Amino acid sequence: MAIERYNPRDAEPRWQARWAAENVFTTDNKDPREKYYVLEMFPYPSGRIHMGHVRNYTMGDVVARYKRARGYNVLHPMGWDAFGMPAENAAMKNNIHPKTWTYENIATMRSQLKSMGLSLDWSREFATCDVEYYHRQQQLFVDFLEKGLVYRKNSKVNWDPEDMTVLANEQVIDGRGWRSGALVEQRELTQWFFKITDYAEDLLTALDSLDQWPEKVRLMQRNWIGRSEGLTIRWQIAPGTAPQGFGEIAVYTTRPDTIFGASFMAIAADHPLARQLASANPEIEAFCDECRRAGTSLAALETAEKRGLDTGVRVLHPYDKSWEIPVYIANFVLMDYGTGAIFGCPSGDQRDLDFAHKYDLPVVPVVMPADGDAASFKVTDEAYIGDGVMINSRFLDGMVPAAAFDKVASDLSERSIGNSPQAERRVNYRLRDWGISRQRYWGCPIPVIHCDDCGVVPVPKADLPVILPDDVSFELPGNPLDRHPTWRHVNCPICAKPARRETDTMDTFVDSSWYFARFTAPWEDTPTDPQAANAWLPVNQYIGGIEHAILHLLYSRFFTRAMKATGHVGIEEPFKGLFTQGMVVHETYSRGAGAQREWITPAEVKIEEGDGQRRARMLDTGEELAIGSIEKMSKSKKNVVDPDDIIASFGADTARFFVLSDSPPDRDVIWTESGVEGAHRFVQRIWRLVSEAQPALLHATAKAGEDGEALAVSQIAHKTLKAVQGDFDRLGFNKAVARIYEFTNALAQPLSRVASGQADASLVAACRQAVEILVQLIAPMTPHLAEECWMALGNSGMAALQAWPDYDEALVAEDVIVMPVQINGKKRADLTIERDADQTRIEAAVLDLEQVKSALDGKSPRRIIVVPQRIVNVVI
RNA sequence: GCGGACGUGGCGAAACUGGUAGACGCAAGGGACUUAAAAUCCCUCGGGCAUAGCUCAUACGGGUUCGACCCCCGUCGUCCGCACCA
Numbered sequence: 001m002a003i004e005r006y007n008p009r010d011a012e013p014r015w016q017a018r019w020a021a022e023n024v025f026t027t028d029n030k031d032p033r034e035k036y037y038v039l040e041m042f043p044y045p046s047g048r049i050h051m052g053h054v055r056n057y058t059m060g061d062v063v064a065r066y067k068r069a070r071g072y073n074v075l076h077p078m079g080w081d082a083f084g085m086p087a088e089n090a091a092m093k094n095n096i097h098p099k100t101w102t103y104e105n106i107a108t109m110r111s112q113l114k115s116m117g118l119s120l121d122w123s124r125e126f127a128t129c130d131v132e133y134y135h136r137q138q139q140l141f142v143d144f145l146e147k148g149l150v151y152r153k154n155s156k157v158n159w160d161p162e163d164m165t166v167l168a169n170e171q172v173i174d175g176r177g178w179r180s181g182a183l184v185e186q187r188e189l190t191q192w193f194f195k196i197t198d199y200a201e202d203l204l205t206a207l208d209s210l211d212q213w214p215e216k217v218r219l220m221q222r223n224w225i226g227r228s229e230g231l232t233i234r235w236q237i238a239p240g241t242a243p244q245g246f247g248e249i250a251v252y253t254t255r256p257d258t259i260f261g262a263s264f265m266a267i268a269a270d271h272p273l274a275r276q277l278a279s280a281n282p283e284i285e286a287f288c289d290e291c292r293r294a295g296t297s298l299a300a301l302e303t304a305e306k307r308g309l310d311t312g313v314r315v316l317h318p319y320d321k322s323w324e325i326p327v328y329i330a331n332f333v334l335m336d337y338g339t340g341a342i343f344g345c346p347s348g349d350q351r352d353l354d355f356a357h358k359y360d361l362p363v364v365p366v367v368m369p370a371d372g373d374a375a376s377f378k379v380t381d382e383a384y385i386g387d388g389v390m391i392n393s394r395f396l397d398g399m400v401p402a403a404a405f406d407k408v409a410s411d412l413s414e415r416s417i418g419n420s421p422q423a424e425r426r427v428n429y430r431l432r433d434w435g436i437s438r439q440r441y442w443g444c445p446i447p448v449i450h451c452d453d454c455g456v457v458p459v460p461k462a463d464l465p466v467i468l469p470d471d472v473s474f475e476l477p478g479n480p481l482d483r484h485p486t487w488r489h490v491n492c493p494i495c496a497k498p499a500r501r502e503t504d505t506m507d508t509f510v511d512s513s514w515y516f517a518r519f520t521a522p523w524e525d526t527p528t529d530p531q532a533a534n535a536w537l538p539v540n541q542y543i544g545g546i547e548h549a550i551l552h553l554l555y556s557r558f559f560t561r562a563m564k565a566t567g568h569v570g571i572e573e574p575f576k577g578l579f580t581q582g583m584v585v586h587e588t589y590s591r592g593a594g595a596q597r598e599w600i601t602p603a604e605v606k607i608e609e610g611d612g613q614r615r616a617r618m619l620d621t622g623e624e625l626a627i628g629s630i631e632k633m634s635k636s637k638k639n640v641v642d643p644d645d646i647i648a649s650f651g652a653d654t655a656r657f658f659v660l661s662d663s664p665p666d667r668d669v670i671w672t673e674s675g676v677e678g679a680h681r682f683v684q685r686i687w688r689l690v691s692e693a694q695p696a697l698l699h700a701t702a703k704a705g706e707d708g709e710a711l712a713v714s715q716i717a718h719k720t721l722k723a724v725q726g727d728f729d730r731l732g733f734n735k736a737v738a739r740i741y742e743f744t745n746a747l748a749q750p751l752s753r754v755a756s757g758q759a760d761a762s763l764v765a766a767c768r769q770a771v772e773i774l775v776q777l778i779a780p781m782t783p784h785l786a787e788e789c790w791m792a793l794g795n796s797g798m799a800a801l802q803a804w805p806d807y808d809e810a811l812v813a814e815d816v817i818v819m820p821v822q823i824n825g826k827k828r829a830d831l832t833i834e835r836d837a838d839q840t841r842i843e844a845a846v847l848d849l850e851q852v853k854s855a856l857d858g859k860s861p862r863r864i865i866v867v868p869q870r871i872v873n874v875v876i
Numbered sequence: 877g878c879g880g881a882c883g884u885g886g887c888g889a890a891a892c893u894g895g896u897a898g899a900c901g902c903a904a905g906g907g908a909c910u911u912a913a914a915a916u917c918c919c920u921c922g923g924g925c926a927u928a929g930c931u932c933a934u935a936c937g938g939g940u941u942c943g944a945c946c947c948c949c950g951u952c953g954u955c956c957g958c959a960c961c962a
Contacts, residue, residue, distance in 0.1 A: 337962075685916095825944095
């Protein structure tokens, strides 16, 4: 009988249509079953989906389908992170409206995602650029404003003078705008900020509770928040050395114990004292300007020389009024950390040491190793930063640094200058407040109005949404909202006099900081339905790229807290489980070299293998190409494989199965043509095995046999079921794939016997049950194939709706097991024995083995180690 | 510089809590079927000696243990994150 090859082009759209028609994946909030929320990071609608999306959404879909089978009420939604610069860039370049561009891209990508057969609840879909969505975001903003979680302040920003816009630090490359190439300026602008620092401590300590997050991500967030404990010390200025009005300088230090090693003080170029001095002294002014310019380029910091300028100002040592210390302006001191001023202890800090050498300042060692000799210990080229014992520090001598820290802290805290203590213990964070103002069109308008009389007035909720105008032009650089003829002119909501709208829009990271909450009730006219949000959140399993380890995931954690403070949710942590998946990478192909190098896309390349050689040739001309390194798929290297092409030639199931195979999901997976073909072979093989045996399986009536081959088939089926279940629980998709391959290999023989009529009724019955289990195991990964097989087996209903089978413990645990027998730690024999055999019985059986007898040669063993059900080791 | 992760066949990788190292897939080689090809099926596949079995082998050098890819110490290498944070 001729078996037709499985045809995904026919089967896949058919099942997708049926799932949609029967609303199989639409989620009901009122469903009483236990809830499970699985979410993948939503895509930016850049134009087309790429293989990274395929991998990300396939993993999430496996979890969703698996959890659904396990009886959960699963929420698995999809949306679009749709505001952002690329739409405006496209508008400027191609004269297409950002809105048109974005929604067209969404339409394309939506149909691409649908062709993957993802079990998504499309009824909850939204884009962040939908008025419906950003309306609610404006409501949130107003609530945050009322709660004091939003404020305005002057802030230094990277300003691109050509494009007339603010750039993020990442968009400044070597001091120039990434688009315009213009030299970036530092500008002071009034910007809106979210008070994320209010939650710094909480965001830090709560990381400990996120035990289903990768340790790596938690560590990155810990470092980003950057907590330090120290002391702010006020140093008095030596009379007559500083301009009027400056009597002291406050310094933040984490090492007050090293105070007797101080040999200079350094302040930032933007420190008030530095500014004051600069205004009266051109030399100082020039130096400060230079420091500011250098600060523009992040990359330059790596190599920038530590430089300083002696201001002539002197401060008095807190413990010795006769000890004067010079004050420098230095290019490495940051105004926005601590107090913008430091004291330098060259012996205990490499940077301070370099500075001291350069400007010939004293180097006094104050900490030495515990076993050191105070008389001879010197710091010359390398600062000593380790623990140890205090020296050259008067009354601190002999203490450990931690004790010296406490002594100085309590000492100076009790003294006062004027009415306040000379020093205070302080906790500092590296984390800055989140600046969200963007001088852009394609973003959520910040809903406030500037009135000359009433100041900054939030737009009343009844007047929301503030809708982006459609009639804007992109012919000129800058923010189109600024030059719109009418949009910005409104009346003040308080005094009704003419006023101006805020024309800045919000950072797009705001949009993605709460979308997961919106999915729980996207129909509400408030940002959330707190009841629904609390029922679904936190997201049980969030899946996305490691590149969002800090920004998006930290902002979302802050936002959830802010939403709790304003009554929109009752929880603090948005994501209970987080999984960061690896990238899809591909070999690169090219011809030519250097500047002439031309990259060739894999679709035009064929690979030849043999005799240990691997060659790449042009498909059409046969020209040999250079095979380059394996890299992330990117347009510039052209090593991109289009998911549409793969789905068209192999089907979605093959693509899905391939991205789950081979590599652990948190590591990069290498896309190879032969690997895809392997996955496709598997899909065809399953179909062939099922359809060849189908006529016989359809008529299986007997009970599965409890011995011989039928038992073996049942055992492997249930063992695989148990193992794959565990793999899915731990997101070990590559292991699940391997086990399913093994299972399939084991079924091939019995099934071919079934197909050719050589199997007895009990084997046929066992095979039928095993095949059904196989189909259910593959259903989360290759759902269309599973439906097709499920139907072929004569079952009614859809595979997608079947409950996960329970494995039979009796079939998983065998009565008789094979234990490896080692002699002196090396495997020498196998022992077949009852599973529950006791120590004595095993020892006796082992000593009876030929290999053991000959090794012992009549002697008795020194020891026999028996690990029940695992291994035996005979020590001779 | 600071912090972290990783290192296993030709390749991607398995190996539970310290218990048979290399499952599974890819590639390769050989064979069957076929006029032929595709598809499919069977065999081999870490190194060495030898083909039964022995021996070496999880980056390298030590250690702990009856037993180490796994734990400890040291060395080398790769990747990632942060980076003037006082």
